[in-house]
Amino acid sequence: MNSSLSQSQLLSRQNANQLLDSIEAFLFDCDAFLIYDNCTEQVSFGRAISSSMASLRHSTSYDQRHSFSPFPGKKLVFVTNNSTKSRKQYADKFLSLGISVSEDEIFSSSFAAAMYLQLINFPKHKKVYVIGEQGILEELQLAGFTALGGPQDSSTETDTSILTSIGYSVFEPPVFLYHRGWSSCVVGLDQYINYYKLQYGTLCIRENPGCLFIATNRDAVGHMTDLQEWPGAGCMVAAICGSTQKEPIVVGKPSNFLMEFLLKKFDISCSKMCMVGDRLDTDILFGQNAGCRTLLVLSGVTTQSALEDPSNKTQPEYYTSTLSDIFDLMT
Amino acid sequence: MNSSLSQSQLLSRQNANQLLDSIEAFLFDCDAFLIYDNCTEQVSFGRAISSSMASLRHSTSYDQRHSFSPFPGKKLVFVTNNSTKSRKQYADKFLSLGISVSEDEIFSSSFAAAMYLQLINFPKHKKVYVIGEQGILEELQLAGFTALGGPQDSSTETDTSILTSIGYSVFEPPVFLYHRGWSSCVVGLDQYINYYKLQYGTLCIRENPGCLFIATNRDAVGHMTDLQEWPGAGCMVAAICGSTQKEPIVVGKPSNFLMEFLLKKFDISCSKMCMVGDRLDTDILFGQNAGCRTLLVLSGVTTQSALEDPSNKTQPEYYTSTLSDIFDLMT
Numbered sequence: 001m002n003s004s005l006s007q008s009q010l011l012s013r014q015n016a017n018q019l020l021d022s023i024e025a026f027l028f029d030c031d032a033f034l035i036y037d038n039c040t041e042q043v044s045f046g047r048a049i050s051s052s053m054a055s056l057r058h059s060t061s062y063d064q065r066h067s068f069s070p071f072p073g074k075k076l077v078f079v080t081n082n083s084t085k086s087r088k089q090y091a092d093k094f095l096s097l098g099i100s101v102s103e104d105e106i107f108s109s110s111f112a113a114a115m116y117l118q119l120i121n122f123p124k125h126k127k128v129y130v131i132g133e134q135g136i137l138e139e140l141q142l143a144g145f146t147a148l149g150g151p152q153d154s155s156t157e158t159d160t161s162i163l164t165s166i167g168y169s170v171f172e173p174p175v176f177l178y179h180r181g182w183s184s185c186v187v188g189l190d191q192y193i194n195y196y197k198l199q200y201g202t203l204c205i206r207e208n209p210g211c212l213f214i215a216t217n218r219d220a221v222g223h224m225t226d227l228q229e230w231p232g233a234g235c236m237v238a239a240i241c242g243s244t245q246k247e248p249i250v251v252g253k254p255s256n257f258l259m260e261f262l263l264k265k266f267d268i269s270c271s272k273m274c275m276v277g278d279r280l281d282t283d284i285l286f287g288q289n290a291g292c293r294t295l296l297v298l299s300g301v302t303t304q305s306a307l308e309d310p311s312n313k314t315q316p317e318y319y320t321s322t323l324s325d326i327f328d329l330m331t
Numbered sequence: 332m333n334s335s336l337s338q339s340q341l342l343s344r345q346n347a348n349q350l351l352d353s354i355e356a357f358l359f360d361c362d363a364f365l366i367y368d369n370c371t372e373q374v375s376f377g378r379a380i381s382s383s384m385a386s387l388r389h390s391t392s393y394d395q396r397h398s399f400s401p402f403p404g405k406k407l408v409f410v411t412n413n414s415t416k417s418r419k420q421y422a423d424k425f426l427s428l429g430i431s432v433s434e435d436e437i438f439s440s441s442f443a444a445a446m447y448l449q450l451i452n453f454p455k456h457k458k459v460y461v462i463g464e465q466g467i468l469e470e471l472q473l474a475g476f477t478a479l480g481g482p483q484d485s486s487t488e489t490d491t492s493i494l495t496s497i498g499y500s501v502f503e504p505p506v507f508l509y510h511r512g513w514s515s516c517v518v519g520l521d522q523y524i525n526y527y528k529l530q531y532g533t534l535c536i537r538e539n540p541g542c543l544f545i546a547t548n549r550d551a552v553g554h555m556t557d558l559q560e561w562p563g564a565g566c567m568v569a570a571i572c573g574s575t576q577k578e579p580i581v582v583g584k585p586s587n588f589l590m591e592f593l594l595k596k597f598d599i600s601c602s603k604m605c606m607v608g609d610r611l612d613t614d615i616l617f618g619q620n621a622g623c624r625t626l627l628v629l630s631g632v633t634t635q636s637a638l639e640d641p642s643n644k645t646q647p648e649y650y651t652s653t654l655s656d657i658f659d660l661m662t
Binding site: 190191192193194195198199202203206218220221228229230231232234235236237238239240241242243244245 | 521522523524525526529530533534537549551552559560561562563565566567568569570571572573574575576
């Protein structure tokens with residue numbers, strides 16, 4: 001084993017069960033290895049879950065009426081930086097895999113954005129502009145905020161009527177005069193990003209004094225399919241940093257905001273929680289920042305060579321090849 | 332006058348003519364105050380030019396057969412960070428204002444990108460992916476490079492056929508498998524930016540070892556109209572920095588590359604050149620980095636309060652309200 005791995009232990013039956021005995025809750029990342037959207041058939045964790053569910057169905061500890069609980073007596077919480085879905089959409093997705101998870105057990109960065117605004121008592125009547133997808137809009141609106149933009153602006157046409165009416169001969173890009181009065185701009189992954197949204201968000205932040213710039217997360221890329229990495233929210237957030245020359249408030253992993261919110265909600269001390277995920281820069285760092293136990297799974301974004309790279313400074317407490325190892329070794 | 336302006340002198344008839352006597356060439360920025368695309372009727376510099384042209388037509392020094400030369404014996408060079416147009420398109424634009432400027436006197440950041448690749452002997456057969464507009468494609472192709480992307484990908488549809496053919500059930504965003512073999516990605520202002528282009532550029536840079544990441548410039552915003560600031564190339568460049576976690580080679584202002592190229596081309600020493608522009612962070616810095624004389628015009632991006640702000644560290648040698656002052660005071 002490479003010396004840089006000296007701080008991380010390969011998960012074994014012995015240390016896995018020691019870990020299990022010493023914690024009260026698992027925080028599971030669900031992005032890269034739990035749900036690949038419609039590609040679930042191809043996903044190793046999808047298979048692991050199915051296989052685990054199959055054995056659980058035969059075990060006495062499993063009760064179909066209750067939430068998914070492969071580790072009796074342990075709390076399971078799902079944490080995701082994917083802001084494109086709301087918690088409800090995630091719960092539906094879990095259910096489509098045959099796993100019953102309550103919305104209260106799901107913490108998405110879209111929900112975190114809404115909770116952040118709630119925590120700072122952001123006035124409900126003030127406008128929030130969204131560069132992102134349905135998940136952010138849904139969570140903000142569910143929390144009672146006046147959220148606009150997002151999917152509504154994905155195919156917004158040029159409106160040059162005002163400029164031409166005052167004598168301007170305008171050229172092609174869209175023209176905006178309606179950005180006054182926005183008090184917050186929330187930016188997340190947006191697969192329908194366009195110049196209109198970038199312009200609107202830029203104007204909101206640059207021209208409304210005190211307008212908040214909130215990022216759901218800054219993941220550079222995500223594994224939406226097994227085959228390739230795709231630009232993540234970090235791409236859209238950086239674009240707005242580039243045009244506004246401002247830095248955002250980050251509410252998703254690895255920021256402390258989400259963890260503090262979780263701790264208040266569940267009243268479990270950090271040392272009794274184990275963060276399980278496939279990313280060093282978000283999942284493992286998120287757990288470590290809060291003083292949680294950490295377990296890296298190598299079946300997602302982080303490869304063994306990236307973990308062993310001398311430049312890597314983030315070492316999880318444990319690591320294992322696939323998520324199914326955890327079920328195999330702990331049960 | 333604010334003490335922070337102590338290094339900058341307001342342009343007067345006396346110092347303007349001293350400056351004129353001591354230089355051989357003017358480098359004029361053309362972005363914010365020369366050409367506002369089709370909005371030329373509204374632009375103060377458009378008016379200044381028209382007015383200057385009107386007086387020049389009556390003066391003996393003006394010859395319609397030759398290039399625009401309001402200062403006899405002085406070379407005039409136009410330098411722009413706007414990459415959306417090629418030099419030819421700029422020359423046509425000047426001509427539409429009644430000003431004859433040779434393409435050889437125009438240095439756009441689109442041209443700079445092509446010249447950079449030429450300088451490093453980038454192989455002509457290797458592929459260059461463009462996130463940007465027609466100007467970049469035109470200049471790269473004119474220099475003989477294999478440039479693709481840009482406007483061609485502005486409305487590219489999702490192609491999921493390959494993934495579905497191998498059993499993947501894909502979701503909505505476009506899927507790319509063709510990014511191998513790209514050796515350079517040039518990023519500039521793109522008003523038709525979309526997730527397809529961001530994804531393609533990201534893959535080119537992340538997955539082709541040694542692939543160059545070239546930025547035409549990093550201007551945060553631009554004044555495409557008098558009314559509002561619009562996200563500039565800095566927005567698209569930052570997006571790619573965000574998804575690739577890499578920093579670009581910048582070829583436009585204020586980088587030294589463009590200045591070194593200009594110096595070789597015209598064989599004039601830097602101290603005999605005066606950079607005239609409306610931006611501290613590009614124009615004035617560009618001039619100062621090279622040891623040129625500098626003159627800031629306050630009719631564009633930089634306001635008097637921004638110039639006087641204690642946080643501003645870039646002080647031009649001279650400043651004046653409008654470009655027409657230069658013509659009035661120097662002629």
